[in-house]
Amino acid sequence: MSTSVSPVSAPRATRLGALWNSAVGKKALMAVTGIVLFLFVLVHMIGNLQVFQGAEKINHYAELLRISLPFLWFTRIVLLVAVFVHALAGIELWMERQRARPVGYQDYRPVVSSTASRTMIWSGLLILGFVVYHLLDLTIGVVNPRFEHGQVFANIVASLSRAVGATIYVVAMVGLGFHLWHGLYSMFQSLGLSNRGISPTIQKFAIGFAVLLTLGFSAVPLAVILGFVG
Amino acid sequence: MRITLDIWRQKNPRDPGRFERFEVPNINEHMSFLEMLDVLNQQLVSEGKEPVAFDSDCREGICGMCGFLINGEAHGPLRNATVCQTHMRHFKDGDVLRLEPWRAAAFPVLRDLIVDRSALDRIIASGGYTSTRTGSAAEANQILVSKPYADKAMEAAACIGCGACVASCPNAAAALFTGAKIAHLAHLPQGQPERMARALSMTSQAHAEGFGHCTTIGECEAVCPAGIKLEVISMMNKDVIKATLGGRASEMQTLAALPPSAAMRFFESEPPKKEQ
Numbered sequence: 097m098s099t100s101v102s103p104v105s106a107p108r109a110t111r112l113g114a115l116w117n118s119a120v121g122k123k124a125l126m127a128v129t130g131i132v133l134f135l136f137v138l139v140h141m142i143g144n145l146q147v148f149q150g151a152e153k154i155n156h157y158a159e160l161l162r163i164s165l166p167f168l169w170f171t172r173i174v175l176l177v178a179v180f181v182h183a184l185a186g187i188e189l190w191m192e193r194q195r196a197r198p199v200g201y202q203d204y205r206p207v208v209s210s211t212a213s214r215t216m217i218w219s220g221l222l223i224l225g226f227v228v229y230h231l232l233d234l235t236i237g238v239v240n241p242r243f244e245h246g247q248v249f250a251n252i253v254a255s256l257s258r259a260v261g262a263t264i265y266v267v268a269m270v271g272l273g274f275h276l277w278h279g280l281y282s283m284f285q286s287l288g289l290s291n292r293g294i295s296p297t298i299q300k301f302a303i304g305f306a307v308l309l310t311l312g313f314s315a316v317p318l319a320v321i322l323g324f325v326g
Numbered sequence: 327m328r329i330t331l332d333i334w335r336q337k338n339p340r341d342p343g344r345f346e347r348f349e350v351p352n353i354n355e356h357m358s359f360l361e362m363l364d365v366l367n368q369q370l371v372s373e374g375k376e377p378v379a380f381d382s383d384c385r386e387g388i389c390g391m392c393g394f395l396i397n398g399e400a401h402g403p404l405r406n407a408t409v410c411q412t413h414m415r416h417f418k419d420g421d422v423l424r425l426e427p428w429r430a431a432a433f434p435v436l437r438d439l440i441v442d443r444s445a446l447d448r449i450i451a452s453g454g455y456t457s458t459r460t461g462s463a464a465e466a467n468q469i470l471v472s473k474p475y476a477d478k479a480m481e482a483a484a485c486i487g488c489g490a491c492v493a494s495c496p497n498a499a500a501a502l503f504t505g506a507k508i509a510h511l512a513h514l515p516q517g518q519p520e521r522m523a524r525a526l527s528m529t530s531q532a533h534a535e536g537f538g539h540c541t542t543i544g545e546c547e548a549v550c551p552a553g554i555k556l557e558v559i560s561m562m563n564k565d566v567i568k569a570t571l572g573g574r575a576s577e578m579q580t581l582a583a584l585p586p587s588a589a590m591r592f593f594e595s596e597p598p599k600k601e602q
């Protein structure tokens with residue numbers, strides 16, 4: 097991007113680059129990758145609830161997901177790229193924001209904003225850390241006390257019947273809830289799809305899904321540690 | 327009533343600055359906040375001390391000159407009002423108030439409570455206008471504007487450029503200001519030919535000035551004395567995304583046909599430079 101290009105002939109790649117280089121565009125890319133990640137966590141949460149239908153059901157479901165290797169890897173790569181772009185944009189914008197106010201206020205009192213909106217970088221980093229732990233726990237198995245490939249139900253019970261395991265999962269899901277509480281609302285604004293009429297509805301949608309996902313995901317670790325499942 | 331003030335004192339942009347405490351006895355509750363500061367300054371001058379520097383002009387909420395934080399809130403506790411429109415009756419006898427200037431890299435403190443807001447002027451200069459043919463006066467009703475659009479344009483045009491949105495934003499973003507200026511023209515037929523170029527030019531200028539980015543926190547809307555709505559930012563974002571991805575060929579043709587004016591630079595790799 098060293099030379100200026102005429103708008104009419106700007107190739108696609110350059111336009112994407114231009115999007116990344118502007119603050120508005122970077123937020124739009126965060127919104128799009130955020131939607132991809134949101135749809136993934138939604139499907140993932142619904143899939144997880146099969147734990148309540150017994151070992152056979154969830155193990156079978158896990159097998160189904162692996163039936164087509166190209167599909168499995170396609171999904172994995174899409175998710176990895178989405179997390180990478182989303183997190184990189186988030187961290188870059190956060191660093192920029194530090195530069196935008198080098199001298200902070202002695203006294204600053206938020207008037208209307210939610211705690212969730214002011215802590216997005218921290219809830220985001222919490223999710224990032226959790227994703228690494230989660231993969232090591234249930235996909236690769238190295239931090240799982242008794243890991244066996246393909247034995248999804250047993251692996252889940254092994255990890256979550258420990259107080260530490262269950263706590264990490266529940267805390268991370270509360271963090272995810274906070275992130276989505278603001279994120280699902282903010283993304284409409286970032287994409288230019290919000291206005292004063294629709295904004296309250298978007299806010300309800302965001303809070304609704306944030307609560308739904310936190311409860312839906314936390315149900316599994318809570319059920320295991322309390323002995324309802326296992 | 328009696329008020330204690332902790333005011334930011336800073337001699338010049340290079341001075342590190344500090345808070346200084348002042349007691350102001352005998353305040354009439356019908357005084358405006360700035361009149362109360364006038365009383366303090368009178369007192370300081372008579373004691374041979376340096377008065378507190380603050381900006382003001384109209385003192386009726388229309389010029390956008392005044393503004394600082396009172397106890398952590400931009401323009402103080404009264405909503406939809408500037409500090410000059412805030413009266414002492416909104417405070418209690420014996421209150422301790424902390425007055426702090428707008429803080430942002432793009433708003434260097436010049437002295438005490440006065441900051442340099444010329445970055446906002448440069449954002450306007452980069453695209454907050456329409457190019458019109460001058461000559462004999464045009465027929466007033468030549469271009470009709472429907473009432474809903476006229477109202478929305480008028481609402482966005484109410485921005486007085488005070489900078490409270492930047493000051494209250496945890497990201498020090500100028501999104502509400504820039505969005506208001508963009509939406510004001512984007513709602514009108516006269517604003518259409520340069521609409522896409524304007525969105526790119528003004529947002530890239532805001533970026534170059536060192537303002538942060540919007541994360542939909544909403545503090546700006548709450549403290550804005552002119553009642554500018556968050557939706558202007560959504561409209562700005564939509565225009566920027568459209569212009570960058572170049573959805574419609576016709577719009578891109580219009581852009582390409584624009585004269586290469588210094589302000590409406592489109593798609594250059596470097597954003598316009600900040601004036602030294």
Ligand code: HEM
Pocket residue numbers: 123124126127128130131133134137179182183184186187190213216217219220221223224275276278279280281282283284286287540541542
């Ligand atoms: C399951 C994973 C995640 C989901 C579903 C998700 C979802 C979202 C959504 C929908 C947004 C709103 C985008 C916008 O306003 O345009 C957002 C914003 C954000 N995300 Fe994530 N995110 C995830 C992971 C992460 C990670 C790993 C980070 C790590 C740094 C992160 C950091 C941020 C930041 C800094 C913002 C912008 C803050 C703001 O708009 O106030 N997110 N996220």
Ligand code: SF4
Pocket residue numbers: 484485486487488489490491492502503506546549550551552553554
């Ligand atoms: S948008 Fe509101 S707060 Fe921001 S500069 Fe304009 S009038 Fe002031």
Ligand code: FES
Pocket residue numbers: 381382383384385386387388389390391392393408409410411
């Ligand atoms: S002095 Fe003009 S708005 Fe306050």
